[in-house]
Amino acid sequence: EAGVAQSPRYKIIEKRQSVAFWCNPISGHATLYWYQQILGQGPKLLIQFQNNGVVDDSQLPKDRFSAERLKGVDSTLKIQPAKLEDSAVYLCASSFERNSFNSPLHFGNGTRLTVT
Amino acid sequence: AQSVAQPEDQVNVAEGNPLTVKCTYSVSGNPYLFWYVQYPNRGLQFLLKYITGDNLVKGSYGFEAEFNKSQTSFHLKKPSALVSDSALYFCAVRDGTGQGGKLIFGQGTELSVKP
Numbered sequence: 001e002a003g004v005a006q007s008p009r010y011k012i013i014e015k016r017q018s019v020a021f022w023c024n025p026i027s028g029h030a031t032l033y034w035y036q037q038i039l040g041q042g043p044k045l046l047i048q049f050q051n052n053g054v055v056d057d058s059q060l061p062k063d064r065f066s067a068e069r070l071k072g073v074d075s076t077l078k079i080q081p082a083k084l085e086d087s088a089v090y091l092c093a094s095s096f097e098r099n100s101f102n103s104p105l106h107f108g109n110g111t112r113l114t115v116t
Numbered sequence: 117a118q119s120v121a122q123p124e125d126q127v128n129v130a131e132g133n134p135l136t137v138k139c140t141y142s143v144s145g146n147p148y149l150f151w152y153v154q155y156p157n158r159g160l161q162f163l164l165k166y167i168t169g170d171n172l173v174k175g176s177y178g179f180e181a182e183f184n185k186s187q188t189s190f191h192l193k194k195p196s197a198l199v200s201d202s203a204l205y206f207c208a209v210r211d212g213t214g215q216g217g218k219l220i221f222g223q224g225t226e227l228s229v230k231p
Contacts, residue, residue: 004159033219040223040224041223041224042206042208042221042222042223042224043160043206043221044221045218045219045220048218056218091159091160093159093160102148102165102167104150104162104165105152105160105162105219106162107152107159107160107161108159109157109158109159110158110159112157
């Protein structure tokens with residue numbers, strides 16, 4: 001099966017600019033996740049979608065970050081305006097959540113964002 | 117609140133020797149435990165999980181992990197390390213009760229296997 005697709009792979013922007021990341025999950029996977037991975041740390045969940053509804057966005061900095069999954073398939077994560085501390089790898093993952101606790105996550109290769 | 121700790125930032129082993137990557141966790145309910153591996157410039161790959169049942173779980177690439185409820189640990193092991201096992205390893209936990217389900221990751225342990 002095709003894996004989780006993310007684009008772009010790399011992005012360099014200046015602070016206060018905006019940026020968007022795109023993710024296409026594995027076909028049939030109802031649940032989609034966006035994680036932020038800062039260098040030297042484990043991934044931190046930003047937002048979780050079940051189909052096109054938000055399940056958890058408690059750690060999403062909503063003053064600058066937004067995400068949508070309009071048709072319950074692919075998703076876009078946006079940062080506006082970016083700060084230096086947003087430099088990280090943004091990972092998208094999906095899972096087939098017949099049983100939400102059992103299903104492992106399938107990750108894309110991530111987008112490495114550098115904010116200068 | 118649930119949490120997971122990986123006490124070692126780096127583990128160094130010689131090829132052919134056994135390896136252990138340590139993980140301890142804290143959850144209020146039943147733990148659902150996972151190990152993932154990350155190669156450079158790649159996303160995380162699922163290795164194995166513990167949900168219930170046998171405390172010794174076998175996974176991909178010859179890895180296994182032992183669940184110890186009394187010590188709240190879930191250490192990753194492999195009997196004979198390969199150079200190609202060198203990567204970043206993450207332990208993760210989900211609280212299996214309530215409306216949680218959020219997967220919390222440890223900070224990662226870098227495994228280096230030398231020839």
